[in-house]
Amino acid sequence: MCMVAATTFAIRVLTRTQKAPNPEIQVRVRQLHSAVIYSDDVVDAHHLFDDTYERDSHGFNSLLFQYTRENQRWEALNLYTHIHRSGLPINGSTLSCVLKTCGALSHRSMGKQVHSVCVKSGFQGDVSVGTSLVDMYMKIENVVDGMRVFELMGDKNVVSWTSLLCGYTKNGMNDRAVALFRRMLGMGVEPNAFTFATILGALRADGAFIVERGTQVHGLVIKNGLNSNTTVGNSLINMYFKVGKSGSARAIFDSMDEKNSVTWNGMVSGYISSGCDSEALEIFSQMRAEGVSLTQGTFASTIKLCGNIRNLSFVRQLHGRLLKCGFEFGDGIKTALLVSYCKCNDMDSAVTGFFMMHGDRDVISWTALITGYLQNGRGDRAVDLFRQMYTEGVSPNSFTYSVILTAHPFVSPSVVHAQVIKTSHDRLSTVGTALLDTYFKQGNPDAATKVFDSILEKDIVSWSAVLAGYAQIGDSGRAIKVFIKLGREGSTRPNEYTFSSIINACARPASGAEQGKQLHGCSIKAGFSYALVVSSALVTMYAKRGNIENANKVFQRQRERDSISWNSMISGYAQHGDGKKALEIFEEMRSQNVPMDAVTFIGVITACTHAGLVVEGEMYFNMMVEDHNIKPMDEHYSCMVDLYSRAGMLKKAMEVIRGMPFPAGVTSWLSILAGCRAHRNLELGKVAAERLTSLQPDNSAAYVLLSNIYAALGNWNERRRVRRMMDERNVKKEAGLSWIEVKHKIHIFLAGDVSHPLTDQIYMKLDQLQSRLRDIGYRPDTNHVLHDVEEEHKEAILSQHSERLALAFGLISTTPEVPLHIMKNLRVCGDCHNVFKIVSEIEGRDIVVRDSNRFHHFKGGFCSCGDYW
DNA sequence: ATAGGGTTAG
Numbered sequence: 001m002c003m004v005a006a007t008t009f010a011i012r013v014l015t016r017t018q019k020a021p022n023p024e025i026q027v028r029v030r031q032l033h034s035a036v037i038y039s040d041d042v043v044d045a046h047h048l049f050d051d052t053y054e055r056d057s058h059g060f061n062s063l064l065f066q067y068t069r070e071n072q073r074w075e076a077l078n079l080y081t082h083i084h085r086s087g088l089p090i091n092g093s094t095l096s097c098v099l100k101t102c103g104a105l106s107h108r109s110m111g112k113q114v115h116s117v118c119v120k121s122g123f124q125g126d127v128s129v130g131t132s133l134v135d136m137y138m139k140i141e142n143v144v145d146g147m148r149v150f151e152l153m154g155d156k157n158v159v160s161w162t163s164l165l166c167g168y169t170k171n172g173m174n175d176r177a178v179a180l181f182r183r184m185l186g187m188g189v190e191p192n193a194f195t196f197a198t199i200l201g202a203l204r205a206d207g208a209f210i211v212e213r214g215t216q217v218h219g220l221v222i223k224n225g226l227n228s229n230t231t232v233g234n235s236l237i238n239m240y241f242k243v244g245k246s247g248s249a250r251a252i253f254d255s256m257d258e259k260n261s262v263t264w265n266g267m268v269s270g271y272i273s274s275g276c277d278s279e280a281l282e283i284f285s286q287m288r289a290e291g292v293s294l295t296q297g298t299f300a301s302t303i304k305l306c307g308n309i310r311n312l313s314f315v316r317q318l319h320g321r322l323l324k325c326g327f328e329f330g331d332g333i334k335t336a337l338l339v340s341y342c343k344c345n346d347m348d349s350a351v352t353g354f355f356m357m358h359g360d361r362d363v364i365s366w367t368a369l370i371t372g373y374l375q376n377g378r379g380d381r382a383v384d385l386f387r388q389m390y391t392e393g394v395s396p397n398s399f400t401y402s403v404i405l406t407a408h409p410f411v412s413p414s415v416v417h418a419q420v421i422k423t424s425h426d427r428l429s430t431v432g433t434a435l436l437d438t439y440f441k442q443g444n445p446d447a448a449t450k451v452f453d454s455i456l457e458k459d460i461v462s463w464s465a466v467l468a469g470y471a472q473i474g475d476s477g478r479a480i481k482v483f484i485k486l487g488r489e490g491s492t493r494p495n496e497y498t499f500s501s502i503i504n505a506c507a508r509p510a511s512g513a514e515q516g517k518q519l520h521g522c523s524i525k526a527g528f529s530y531a532l533v534v535s536s537a538l539v540t541m542y543a544k545r546g547n548i549e550n551a552n553k554v555f556q557r558q559r560e561r562d563s564i565s566w567n568s569m570i571s572g573y574a575q576h577g578d579g580k581k582a583l584e585i586f587e588e589m590r591s592q593n594v595p596m597d598a599v600t601f602i603g604v605i606t607a608c609t610h611a612g613l614v615v616e617g618e619m620y621f622n623m624m625v626e627d628h629n630i631k632p633m634d635e636h637y638s639c640m641v642d643l644y645s646r647a648g649m650l651k652k653a654m655e656v657i658r659g660m661p662f663p664a665g666v667t668s669w670l671s672i673l674a675g676c677r678a679h680r681n682l683e684l685g686k687v688a689a690e691r692l693t694s695l696q697p698d699n700s701a702a703y704v705l706l707s708n709i710y711a712a713l714g715n716w717n718e719r720r721r722v723r724r725m726m727d728e729r730n731v732k733k734e735a736g737l738s739w740i741e742v743k744h745k746i747h748i749f750l751a752g753d754v755s756h757p758l759t760d761q762i763y764m765k766l767d768q769l770q771s772r773l774r775d776i777g778y779r780p781d782t783n784h785v786l787h788d789v790e791e792e793h794k795e796a797i798l799s800q801h802s803e804r805l806a807l808a809f810g811l812i813s814t815t816p817e818v819p820l821h822i823m824k825n826l827r828v829c830g831d832c833h834n835v836f837k838i839v840s841e842i843e844g845r846d847i848v849v850r851d852s853n854r855f856h857h858f859k860g861g862f863c864s865c866g867d868y869w
Numbered sequence: 870a871t872a873g874g875g876t877t878a879g
Contacts, residue, residue, distance in 0.1 A: 300870075335870040367871040402872040433873040465874040497875045504876070536876045567877040574878090602878045635878065642879080667879060853879085 061094050068097040076101045077110065084117065092126045099132035103139030111136050115149075127153070131160040138167020162195045169202040177202040178213065185220075193229045196221050200235040203242070214239050227255070234262045241270030246279070261295050269301040277309040294325075300336050307340030315340045335365045342372025363389075367400045379407035398425050405434035413438040413447070427456045433465045440469035449478075458491075464498040471505035479505035480515065496531035499523045503534065507541040513821060514744050516541045520554075530558070536565045543572030546821050546848040546855055563595055570603035576855040577865045579611025586620075598630050605639040609646060610854055612868045617643040634660075638667040645675025646868070650684055666695050673705045677712070685709045700726070700733045738802035738824045740810050749805040751797075758809065765808040770799055773838060781831045798831050803849065807836065811843060819846035827851045837863055 064083070067076035080098040083090065095118055102111035115133060123129045130153040137146030150156070150164045161184045168177035181199045184191065191199075196217065203214050218236060226232045233256045240249035253259075253267050264287045271280035284302055287294075294302075299322060306314035319337055334357055341350035354361065354369050366389045373382040386404050389396065396404070401420050404411060417435060420426040426435070432455040439448035452458070452466045463486050470479035483502045486494060494502075499519070506516045520538055523529040529538070535558045542551035555569045566589040573582035586604050589596070601624040608617030621640055624630045637660045644653035653672055657664045669692045676685030685706060692702035703726045710719035726733070739748040747756065756762060780795050798804075803824050810820040828836075828851040840847050841861035849856045857864035 304870090330870085332870040337870095339870075362871095364871045369871095371871065397871085399872040406873080428873095430873045435873090437874065459873095461874045463874085468874060471875095500875045533876045538876095540877070562876090564877045569877095571878060597877085599877050606879070638879070671879095 061091065064094060064097050068100055071104070073101050073105050077105070077107070080114075090117070090121060090123075092123050092129050095121075095123055095129050096132040099129075099136040103136040106140050108140050108142070111140055124149075125154055127155045127157055127160060130155075131157075131163050134160060134167065135163040138164065138170060141171060143167065143171050143173070156189075158189055158192050158195060161189055162192070162198060165195065165202075166198045169198060174202045191220070191224060193226050193232045196224075196226060196229075196232045197235040200232075200239040203239055214243055214245075228257055230256065230258050230260055230263065234260075234266050237263065237266045237270060241266075241274055244274065246271065246274050246276055250279075259292075261292065261298065264292055265295070265297045265301060268298065268305065272301060272305050272308060277305060280305050281309065296330070296333070299333060303333070303336040303340050307336075307343035310344050312341075312344040312346055315344055315346075334360065335368050338365060339368050339372070342368070342375060345376055347372060347376055347378075361392075361394070363394050363397050363400060366394055367397070367403060370400065371403050374403060374407055379410040382407050383410045395423075398428050398431050401425050401431045402434040405431070405438050408438060408441055411438070413442055413444075417451075426451075427454055429455050429457055429459045429462045433462045436462075436469065437465050440472055443473075445469060445473055445475070460492045460495050460498060463492065464495070464501050467498060467501035467505060471501055471508070474505075474508040476505045476508050476515070494526060494528075496528045496534050499526070499528050499531075500533040500537040503537040503541050507537070507544040513545045513547065513741055516545050532558075532560060532562060532565065536562075536568050539565065539568040539572060543568070543575060544850075546850050548572060548576045548578070548855070561594070563597055563600065566594055567597070567599045567603055570600065570607065574603050574607035574610060576857070577610040577868075579607045579613055579616075582607030582611075583613075583616070596624075596628055596630075598624075598633055598636070601628075601630065602635050602639060605636065605643060609639060609643045610865070610868070612647060612866075614643060614647045614649065634662065634665055635667075638665065638671060641668040642671040645671045646678070648675065648679040650675055650679065650681055654684070664691075666692065666699065669695070670701060670705075673702065677705045677708050680709065680712055682709055682713060697729060698731055700731050703731060704733055734826060736802045736824065736826050738806040738822055740806040740820065740822050742810065742813050747806070747809055749802045749809070751802045751805075752800040753802065753805055756805075756809065758812070761812050762805055762808045765812050766799055766804065769808065769835075769839065772842060773835065776838070776842070778834070778838060781834065798829070801829050801832050803828055803832050804835065807839065807847065810847075811839075811845065816844055819848060822847065822849045824849065824851045827853050828856065833863065833867075837861055 061083075064076055064079050067073075067079060076097065080094070080101075083094065095114065098114055099111065101107075102114060114136075118124045118129055118133060124133070130149060133149045134146050134153075137143070137149060146164065146167055150160065153160060161180070165177055165180055165184075168174070168180060177199065181191075181195075181202075184195075199217055200214070203217070217239075221227050221232055221236065233252055236252045237249045240246065240252065249267070249270055253263065256263060264283065267283045268280050268287070271277070271283060280301075284298075284305065287298070299318065303315065303318055306318060315337070322333065322337075334353065338350050338353050341347070341353065350369060350372050354365060357365055366385070370382045370385050370389075373379070373385065382404065386396070386400070386407075389400075401416065401423075405413065405416055413435060416438075417426065420431055420435070425431045432451050436448040436451040439445070439451060448466070448469050452462060455462050463482070466482055467479050470476070470482065479502055483494075483498075486492070486498070499522070503516065503519050503523070506519055520529065520541075523534050523538075528534050535554055538554045539551045542548070542554060551569065551572045555565065558565055566585065569585050570582050570589075573579075573585065582604065586600070586607075589600070601620060604620045605617050608614070608620065617640070621632070621636065624636070625632060637656055640656045641653045641664070644650065644656065650672065653675060657668055657672070660668075669688045673685055673688040673692065676682070676688060689702045689706040692699060696702075703722055707719045707722040710716070710722065725731075736751050737748060739746050741747075749756065753759075780798050782795065782798065803822055806822045807820065810822065814820070828849055833856065836847055836849065836856070836858045838861065839845065840858035845858075847858040849858070854865070
């Protein structure tokens with residue numbers, strides 16, 4: 001400290017602490033202060049001073065008070081040691097000051113020592129000393145002693161209560177804080193502004209009652225007449241943002257008479273963290289208009305804001321203003337700028353800024369730049385930088401590892417795994433979550449599960465990630481188990497992402513419909529059913545489970561919608577072959593100016609395909625390219641190929657394939673081949689089959705479809721040749737598998753299956769159906785039999801198809817009003833399709849069949865697909 | 870000042 005500053009300081013000491021400065025003391029304090037500053041040994045300086053002058057505790061204690069105020073902690077501690085050792089008189093203020101310092105420095109041994117001095121000197125009973133002790137213990141994370149001192153205090157005032165309260169929140173004990181607050185109110189202690197600020201901060205968004213509690217506390221604030229207090233108002237704003245009620249935060253803000261920079265910053269950053277970028281921008285402009293001076297904090301949040309809204313010119317403007325204002329350009333601001341440039345996809349500026357940081361480049365700015373490259377789709381550059389950072393001697397931290405693990409396919413999870421084990425980051429929930437997600441994406445669910453189990457404190461993100469992983473691989477069984485375990489452990493509550501993942505896992509074909517409904521119920525109870533990610537997942541789940549009515553109900557009840565909600569509903573109707581409804585939803589989406597993306601058009605064109613709306617399909621494809629500037633992807637072209645193929649317009653379909661900017665993939669050729677099968681086009685069928693077998697030699701579909709064409713044309717020799725080819729190349733036809741859920745249990749059937757306990761009854765029912773069908777003139781379409789056998793045998797084969805066994809079982813094990821839901825892993829057989837139509841009429845049953853391709857709703861002798869499939 | 874999980878498709 002320079003001379004000028006030292007003098008200023010001494011003068012401040014005297015003018016603040018003494019009403020009528022004693023000139024003698026004035027001199028002493030000044031000399032003492034100089035001695036403290038210029039001597040290497042502070043204690044010696046005090047002694048020197050002590051020997052020369054008469055002892056005067058007032059001077060010392062004033063100085064201690066000042067040191068404490070100015071956060072000169074070590075000076076304060078040394079001075080106290082001196083006062084104590086030299087036996088100078090000590091008062092309550094002395095003790096409070098030194099206790100505060102012990103807390104701030106987390107000096108445990110000194111804190112204990114001062115506590116015993118408090119007891120010996122009898123000052124423990126003093127309210128302010130007692131309160132300081134509580135505060136000190138809570139700050140050194142010794143909660144037990146803090147509570148003990150508090151309970152032993154005879155006199156307590158609002159500050160004592162608030163100190164303990166504050167201590168609880170600092171130690172993460174929010175439930176205790178809430179309980180203490182209640183107890184305090186029960187004792188009739190009137191909270192002050194600081195109490196309210198503390199309790200409002202304790203209400204973290206981790207419980208279901210958070211909103212209620214927050215609102216109750218708000219009521220008390222009003223009752224206590226503190227609603228116009230700026231500090232309390234600021235806390236209320238933060239609390240409301242935290243619980244997701246930005247409207248209430250805004251109301252508080254509007255009602256505040258006196259706003260300070262904390263208020264404004266709270267609004268800007270609150271809106272930003274709630275994703276309300278335009279509102280944040282509005283507050284920012286209002287702030288500028290009212291001439292509120294910008295603080296460093298404002299700059300930090302505003303820079304973040306303009307990154308979030310991807311407004312590059314705004315970033316540049318702020319950058320320029322910062323340079324002009326001559327603000328202290330701290331690392332924080334520099335990194336914030338770097339992040340914003342990355343978000344605006346201006347990697348050149350980001351890199352320039354980064355390299356201008358020279359010596360200031362730390363792990364944070366490195367990580368920010370790596371993240372930037374990943375966001376810009378340059379995983380390769382990100383990995384290069386990660387290595388470079390290493391060679392420059394900067395060690396990655398947990399953030400860096402979390403980020404770099406998302407750089408698939410450029411990182412190998414096992415390599416990074418070894419590294420994080422070495423650096424002891426592996427059991428952190430953040431790193432562990434990124435790691436397990438990478439293992440899942442790499443197709444290694446067992447490694448992912450192991451990582452999940454090894455995470456020490458699993459937070460809700462880890463739980464949701466593992467559920468999402470099981471959903472990706474379609475393992476609804478493990479997903480449900482984990483979800484139940486999460487509920488039992490009770491340490492973290494599921495959030496909207498958790499529900500979206502588990503619902504998604506149960507949208508898979510292999511899971512029961514009941515589970516989906518139960519999860520819907522759970523999400524309502526937990527209060528998340530209206531969250532966008534949850535309701536969209538529900539729409540998809542119901543649609544995939546065959547319940548398109550419920551899907552639509554959820555969709556209609558959505559409080560807010562984004563492109564994904566609309567896309568989900570359109571795709572749902574498309575899968576069910578309800579082209580009309582799908583197009584209605586699409587037109588409604590268009591009239592509401594909801595932005596459309598590539599997936600929207602996949603849904604719409606698929607809907608046209610399933611409904612045979614060729615002209616409409618063409619129109620939407622053109623609309624996508626011309627009106628929405630969406631570049632068609634492989635998926636769009638294969639949708640068009642499918643549209644034409646199903647309609648028998650194979651020439652047109654081939655034109656699409658030829659016109660595609662890239663070679664057609666498996667999906668397109670499969671559509672062609674299926675079209676050739678339906679429309680008996682052998683020549684093109686051969687070409688398609690050849691392409692398919694060269695693209696995917698072990699895909700059985702190509703062989704099966706080709707042999708079907710030969711079978712349909714009665715060319716049994718060629719058909720046998722194809723079968724032999726399959727055997728030679730060791731290609732196995734996927735076994736047909738159907739299943740049905742009855743009373744929460746799933747029953748699975750193979751063709752000709754005799755393993756079910758009710759086999760006898762099932763086959764009896766089948767025989768009975770068969771004769772009734774024959775009576776009304778049904779003749780089996782033996783074209784669908786792939787084997788070269790006698791006609792009679794063919795009929796037998798048809799009547800034992802897996803979907804028919806499932807149907808018979810469904811009919812005998814449920815009452816007539818129950819609609820049957822049957823699933824099949826392959827496409828439903830054409831003859832079975834006819835049978836299902838008739839059965840729906842003669843048995844008076846609604847039957848829904850989901851095959852590998854779409855849904856069929858059988859009712860009163862007709863199918864929703866109109867036999868177009 | 871930097872981080873991890875989620876919803877739509879055939």
